[in-house]
Amino acid sequence: MPTYISLVNLTEQGVREAKNAPERLQAFDKAVREAGGKLIGFYLVMGQYDYIVITDAPDDQIAARLILGTIAQGSMRTQTMRAFPREEFEQIARGLR
Numbered sequence: 001m002p003t004y005i006s007l008v009n010l011t012e013q014g015v016r017e018a019k020n021a022p023e024r025l026q027a028f029d030k031a032v033r034e035a036g037g038k039l040i041g042f043y044l045v046m047g048q049y050d051y052i053v054i055t056d057a058p059d060d061q062i063a064a065r066l067i068l069g070t071i072a073q074g075s076m077r078t079q080t081m082r083a084f085p086r087e088e089f090e091q092i093a094r095g096l097r
Helices: 012-016 018-034 060-071 086-094
Strands: 003-010 038-044 051-056 076-083
Touching (some): 003 012, 051 076
Antiparallel strands (some): 003 076
8 A cells, every 4th residue: 555654734723723733633544544544643743844654555646635624624835755665676776777
């Protein structure tokens, strides 16, 4: 199942509603599971981003739907990347000519 890493910044609304963040995270976790995926990791971080979220989703379309549903709430903005684990990286690299 593809893995996605999201770098998250809170909007001003997200900062104002920070006390509700655990409930929003639980709702996101539930939505991911209902879509056939898995929340692999969640980290509060210091620096340029506020959170890092790592998820598995069945495909890019489902991942995009989950992300769009989350950012539509107005509390955060994300940069999401498809992540290839070591095994997939090695297969890709071996295919180079």
